[in-house]
Amino acid sequence: MSALVLAGGQVLADGVIDFNVGALGRNFWSLTVSGLTYGSIYALVAVGYTLVYGVLRLINFAHSEIFMLGMFGQYATLMLLGFNPSGDVFQQGVLLTIVFLGVAMVGGMAVSGGAAVVLERVAYRPLRRRGAPALVFLITAIGASFVIQEFVHFVLPKLTGNALGGVNAQQPIRLVQPSTQFELFGANVTNVDLVIVVAALALAFAVDRFVNATKFGRGIRAVAQDPVTATLMGVSRERIIVLTFLVGGMLAGAAALLYTLRVPSGVIYSGGFILGLKAFSAAVLGGIGNLRGALLGGLLLGVMELYGQALFGTEWRDVVAFVLLILVLMFRPTGILGESLGKARA
Amino acid sequence: MPLLELKDLTVSYGRIEAVRGISLTVDEGELVTLIGANGAGKTTTMRAISGVRPLARGSVHFDGKDIARVKAHERVLQGIVQAPEGRGVFPGMTVLENLEMGCYARTFPTKAAHDEVLEHVLELFPRLRERKDQLGGTLSGGEQQMVAIGRALMARPRLLLLDEPSMGLAPLVIQQIFRIISEINGEGTTILLVEQNAQQALSRSHRAYILETGEVVKTGPGTELLADPAVKQAYLGVA
Numbered sequence: 308m309s310a311l312v313l314a315g316g317q318v319l320a321d322g323v324i325d326f327n328v329g330a331l332g333r334n335f336w337s338l339t340v341s342g343l344t345y346g347s348i349y350a351l352v353a354v355g356y357t358l359v360y361g362v363l364r365l366i367n368f369a370h371s372e373i374f375m376l377g378m379f380g381q382y383a384t385l386m387l388l389g390f391n392p393s394g395d396v397f398q399q400g401v402l403l404t405i406v407f408l409g410v411a412m413v414g415g416m417a418v419s420g421g422a423a424v425v426l427e428r429v430a431y432r433p434l435r436r437r438g439a440p441a442l443v444f445l446i447t448a449i450g451a452s453f454v455i456q457e458f459v460h461f462v463l464p465k466l467t468g469n470a471l472g473g474v475n476a477q478q479p480i481r482l483v484q485p486s487t488q489f490e491l492f493g494a495n496v497t498n499v500d501l502v503i504v505v506a507a508l509a510l511a512f513a514v515d516r517f518v519n520a521t522k523f524g525r526g527i528r529a530v531a532q533d534p535v536t537a538t539l540m541g542v543s544r545e546r547i548i549v550l551t552f553l554v555g556g557m558l559a560g561a562a563a564l565l566y567t568l569r570v571p572s573g574v575i576y577s578g579g580f581i582l583g584l585k586a587f588s589a590a591v592l593g594g595i596g597n598l599r600g601a602l603l604g605g606l607l608l609g610v611m612e613l614y615g616q617a618l619f620g621t622e623w624r625d626v627v628a629f630v631l632l633i634l635v636l637m638f639r640p641t642g643i644l645g646e647s648l649g650k651a652r653a
Numbered sequence: 654m655p656l657l658e659l660k661d662l663t664v665s666y667g668r669i670e671a672v673r674g675i676s677l678t679v680d681e682g683e684l685v686t687l688i689g690a691n692g693a694g695k696t697t698t699m700r701a702i703s704g705v706r707p708l709a710r711g712s713v714h715f716d717g718k719d720i721a722r723v724k725a726h727e728r729v730l731q732g733i734v735q736a737p738e739g740r741g742v743f744p745g746m747t748v749l750e751n752l753e754m755g756c757y758a759r760t761f762p763t764k765a766a767h768d769e770v771l772e773h774v775l776e777l778f779p780r781l782r783e784r785k786d787q788l789g790g791t792l793s794g795g796e797q798q799m800v801a802i803g804r805a806l807m808a809r810p811r812l813l814l815l816d817e818p819s820m821g822l823a824p825l826v827i828q829q830i831f832r833i834i835s836e837i838n839g840e841g842t843t844i845l846l847v848e849q850n851a852q853q854a855l856s857r858s859h860r861a862y863i864l865e866t867g868e869v870v871k872t873g874p875g876t877e878l879l880a881d882p883a884v885k886q887a888y889l890g891v892a
Binding site for chain 2: 522525528529532535536538539540541
């Protein structure tokens, strides 16, 4: 069935939308594997939205650009390591490839983490000092997003002798040729899938332990739950805010490297926008302000989106993601797991 | 030299002066109470001492030093620790995590020193030991107050500020909380207490100040104020 047939035989949207249940059924497991890899990436980026929301009640819309800068960060790192962008796959052997990927990830994390801290310092802190209303923060976030995009669009090429940034996407630097490692319920699991899922799981576990089991994590939760009392306990709210931007930024940078493995189409200044929007949706889906909610929401969104793509057709992928968000919010306005960093701030 | 000295302290919210030129002192080892009705400026005074509310005029001296420029979170390091009004228990943290928040800034030199203070707090409040893994938000009011006081003690305060610890608690629990406050003071911790429960507070304090609409109207030893006819009428419901 490839059209919506209304009662009375009226045909709607013929040829525009499919209901290809067969495709979903046949490819269920490979869609699941693929969806989990996208979902892992959404999850890591979503953590940045959720942590900052937790301590500041601010949707940091510029976070998608922090992610985009991470793509450039890992790219620049690889260039510094001597890789020449050509679009061809470099063959380095497994061990060396993992080392290079690791270094590139650290590069991406450093750039994104640093950029997030600078963003906080330049854009948001002056507003806090003046006690600006929430709306002003939101508009500033959107403005900062444009500033960063245009920086990469126009300024970065001038600073780097046209090596980075500019109107067009850079030639990708590809370290890994996807190759099937094993089959899972008939679905091919590639080396790229494995790297993404394993790295994302490790990072998700690390950030969960950091927030829930370390002193600084306790400080983050204290500020999220009751900022005044946190201050009375000797927590510097300003330092905690910087810390959350740093952690969120670093995870976005790591996600940026994983994303270039998943979608090796080169880095571009506008490359963070849609992904950032999806990751934000994932954070809301899981319950914004809730760390585990962001991780869960990311995975769920990634998988559902691919199921939707198989069912309705490729061009409906983004629609599925946002319709899912709307449906969940209709029945659970606080998201799947609810808000927990700042739980019951009565 | 008093441990805490407020001189002509004035705090305003916009154009309204909530506290108008209060002066008071707290000596080392004392238990001093601020009594007053709702809106008298008690909580505002406490917030100014802790530094979460800026001063419009006047000064706060702690241990002889003017601390007006010391940031709120740094005052904890100097030993000014507050259990705030409404208890401020972190609802999403366990009892134990809440207690650990007390020593967030004032860290212990050794694990043993930490365990000793924690053990002492759990001895003062055996109920907290039973509930140590329960989330703060699920505790009863009395238990939350125990967490708030115990958490403040984890910072080993030189000056403990208690803002209405009896608020909203059952009479028996109030008795218990006040007994523990006396006990903490007896161990040598200086306490500045804000209360509406004048009977309990005055009978246990060395000295007290009575606050009305932002100003100190009377001061003296607790027992003396307890016997004062005007105080009796206004705060103890005795005609």
